[in-house]
Amino acid sequence: MIRLSGLQKIYQGEAGPVKALDNVSLTVQQGEIYGIIGKSGAGKSTLIRCINLLERPTDGTVTVDGQEMTALSEAELREARKSMGMIFQHFNLLSSRTVLENVAFPLELAGVSMAEREKRVLPLLELVGLSDKKDVYPAQLSGGQKQRVGIARALASQPKVLLCDEATSALDPQTTESILALLKDINKKLGLTIVLITHEMHVIKAICNQVAVIEGGQLVETGSVFEVFTRPQSTTAQDFIKAVVNNKLPEALAAVISDKPAADSNVVVRLSFFGATTNEPVLAGLIRRFAVDASIISGNIDHLQDTPYGTLLIELSGRPEDIQNALNYLHARDLGTEVIGYVARHAYAAC
Incomplete structure (x- = not known):
């Protein structure tokens, strides 16, 4: 479904070139929930933004659903991005629009009629548990409810892939659990492929099938969550696992x-x-x-x-x-x- 091959991303900093990604290759299968975990500055945000080419890699290829994204023209890329939804840490909702209008906004930009927009949005609000909030404005919502609006908005274009950029980092633990349960339910009901990045191992533990551990722009370990969690090979993975498993000696x-x-x-x-x-x-x-x-x-x-x-x-x-x-x-x-x-x-x- 998603294949990254030899991905590199180099930024030009004041002190010279900075390599944010270094020869990253991984494959995400159709219908998987794939987690990418790393510490701050490890390169995980750059990596996920390279999937939909919000960041264009310096070298390497990105292939999504058989289409090589890195070979597309700007017009073709805009069309291809419609098959990829994205949710963010800070929600990015329009304060002057209601919940329904926020979710419908991508459809409005695509020229979908008002009647069709409402027809497509109402089931999404039901899916994320916000049917009773359709006429409410973002300022009247909790953090968890705002993220549910963000998820519904990302699903409005009926994507095949959902990219989650630290989607639960701004939420309290209880709300985080409810959002993770929602993502798992969406994956099951819609067959959606989900790629999420996080710095929290309990997020990976809760819903992911596969995981990649990134450090210094390189993948230091990949595998099933069960394999990595129970038999971690890299120091980075071991450090993350210590946060959720108490192996400290009395x-x-x-x-x-x-x-x-x-x-x-x-x-x-x-x-x-x-x-x-x-x-x-x-x-x-x-x-x-x-x-x-x-x-x-x-x-x-x-x-x-x-x-x-x-x-x-x-x-x-x-x-x-x-x-x-x-x-x-x-x-x-x-x-x-x-x-x-x-x-x-x-x-x-x-x-």
């Missing part, structure tokens, strides 16, 4: 743990469970098979959309050879196993 344990084994030391292990493995009695099987004791330090279970995942921090005690056999057993199973460190026997329990 203070009492952090005070006594060592990265080097000692005589009679216990092993602290973090287990990560994915999908069906969250329901397996792993610790019970471990204790039955090996002469070790397993003490649970902390744990949690969450969901990545419909897929359960969990983490468990445990302390293994026993003879070194039995502990190693137990670790080999854990490594052989379909779960993540990470040795965090070592503690003297009974040291953590005494804290």
